[in-house]
Amino acid sequence: xxxxxxxxxxxxxxxxxxxxxxxxxxxxxxxxxxxxxxxxxxxxxxxxxxxxxxxxxxxxxxxxxxxxxxxxxxxxxxxxxxxxxxxxxxxxxxxxxxxxxxxxxxxxxxxxxxxxxxxxxxxxxxxxxxxxxxxxxxxxxxxxxxxxxxxxxxxxxxxxxxxxxxxxxxxxxxxxxxxxxxxxxxxxx
Amino acid sequence: xxxxxxxxxxxxxxxxxxxxxxxxxxxxxxxxxxxxxxxxxxxxxxxxxxxxxxxxxxxxxxxxxxxxxxxxxxxxxxxxxxxxxxxxxxxxxxxxxxxxxxxxxxxxxxxxxxxxxxxxxxxxxxxxxxxxxxxxxxxxxxxxxxxxxxxxxxxxx
Numbered sequence: 001x002x003x004x005x006x007x008x009x010x011x012x013x014x015x016x017x018x019x020x021x022x023x024x025x026x027x028x029x030x031x032x033x034x035x036x037x038x039x040x041x042x043x044x045x046x047x048x049x050x051x052x053x054x055x056x057x058x059x060x061x062x063x064x065x066x067x068x069x070x071x072x073x074x075x076x077x078x079x080x081x082x083x084x085x086x087x088x089x090x091x092x093x094x095x096x097x098x099x100x101x102x103x104x105x106x107x108x109x110x111x112x113x114x115x116x117x118x119x120x121x122x123x124x125x126x127x128x129x130x131x132x133x134x135x136x137x138x139x140x141x142x143x144x145x146x147x148x149x150x151x152x153x154x155x156x157x158x159x160x161x162x163x164x165x166x167x168x169x170x171x172x173x174x175x176x177x178x179x180x181x182x183x184x185x186x187x188x189x
Numbered sequence: 190x191x192x193x194x195x196x197x198x199x200x201x202x203x204x205x206x207x208x209x210x211x212x213x214x215x216x217x218x219x220x221x222x223x224x225x226x227x228x229x230x231x232x233x234x235x236x237x238x239x240x241x242x243x244x245x246x247x248x249x250x251x252x253x254x255x256x257x258x259x260x261x262x263x264x265x266x267x268x269x270x271x272x273x274x275x276x277x278x279x280x281x282x283x284x285x286x287x288x289x290x291x292x293x294x295x296x297x298x299x300x301x302x303x304x305x306x307x308x309x310x311x312x313x314x315x316x317x318x319x320x321x322x323x324x325x326x327x328x329x330x331x332x333x334x335x336x337x338x339x340x341x342x343x344x345x346x
Contacts, residue, residue, distance in 0.1 A: 001234070001256060001257070001260050002256065004260060004263075005256060005259050005260055006318075029250065030250050030253045031250050031253055031254045033314045034253075034254060034255055034309075034311070034313050034314065035254070035255075035313060035314050035315075035316040036298070036313035036314060036315055036316055037255065037256070037258075037259040037316060038259070038298035038299075038301040038302045038305075038307070039298040039315065039316070040315075040316040040317065041259065041298075041301055042283075042296055042297050042298045042300070042301055045296045046280065046283060046296055049274070049275050049278045049280070049296070050280060052271070052272070052275045058268075058271045058275075061264055061266050061267075061270075061271060062261040062262065062263060062264050063261065063301065064270070064271065064274055064285075065264050065270075066261060066304055067285075067294040067295075067296070067300065067301075067304060068293065068294060070294070070303070070304040071293060071294040072293060072294075089306055090306065091258070091304070091305045091306045091307075092304040092305065092306075093231075093235075093261055093262065093305065094232075099261075099262045099263075099264045100230065100231060100232070100262045109265060112264075112265055113265075113267075117267055117269075117270060120270055121269065121270060121273060123287060123293060124270075124273040124274065124277055124285075124287065124288070124293070125273065125288060126288040177267050177269050177270075178268075178269055179267060179268070179269075
């Protein structure tokens with residue numbers, strides 16, 4: 001948990017961090033030092049945005065998603081539980097299960113894309129992104145003479161086919177970001 | 190000219206399947222970004238820590254440290270979204286803007302505390318990796334031994 005809050009995806013720095021942080025804890029007593037995590041995280045996000053071109057890795061996606069949901073809740077077609085049974089405001093963490101990235105999450109990967117990623121991208125762009133962007137269409141069909149595959153729009157899904165591939169295609173979400181497109185493209189290719 | 194019999198075969202087509210019987214993309218192992226076996230449900234972790242806090246068995250006072258409040262559920266990562274947020278980020282305002290220039294959300298301590306519904310009048314200690322390193326360097330061997338006994342798993346490789 002400590003490494004995750006600090007933005008590390010491995011245990012690389014955990015030993016040192018745990019040693020320093022947990023030394024402030026005396027069993028049975030409140031911690032003698034309480035850290036300002038919000039300032040730390042806000043500064044790290046700011047630095048990460050400023051250096052993203054160089055670093056190429058962003059470590060605080062969860063915070064970006066929750067900030068978007070909290071500030072633009074009406075943009076997302078999700079049932080949200082903003083208050084608890086007593087009517088008290090809840091942390092945005094408990095508003096929806098859409099972010100809970102586990103195999104028994106009530107939302108599938110495709111639903112996460114259609115219900116969250118697509119509306120989020122729409123609020124960041126001047127017009128909603130198309131279901132399959134031009135770049136992906138060009139990858140499949142560069143010209144009339146050079147086309148290696150096709151795409152099919154269904155009401156709730158998109159299917160792409162690479163000519164000659166005998167694998168059954170996956171149902172991709174209604175809106176296809178580059179990552180699932182690339183994975184499906186290479187799987188069939 | 191008639192094609193040789195050996196070449197006169199039906200084309201190989203993908204087996205026909207109705208759309209509703211085709212698997213969703215999220216069943217593909219490549220789409221999963223983390224090893225689910227090793228993952229623990231976020232809410233489970235929070236509830237366990239909160240239950241320990243309420244029944245008095247949280248001897249390390251993890252809940253009192255506020256750390257669980259800032260522990261968010263892990264989400265699927267989409268670089269498209271992050272790069273677009275970065276393109277729309279205004280460092281002077283410390284905010285991500287919409288194409289019309291209005292603020293979508295701020296990236297400030299106040300904004301983070303607001304979404305997590307965290308309010309504390311007490312002045313908190315600034316956190317940095319350097320601060321942690323400095324604190325760690327001051328440890329006596331007795332402190333290191335105590336922390337090792339509390340937090341290190343003796344069975345870990």
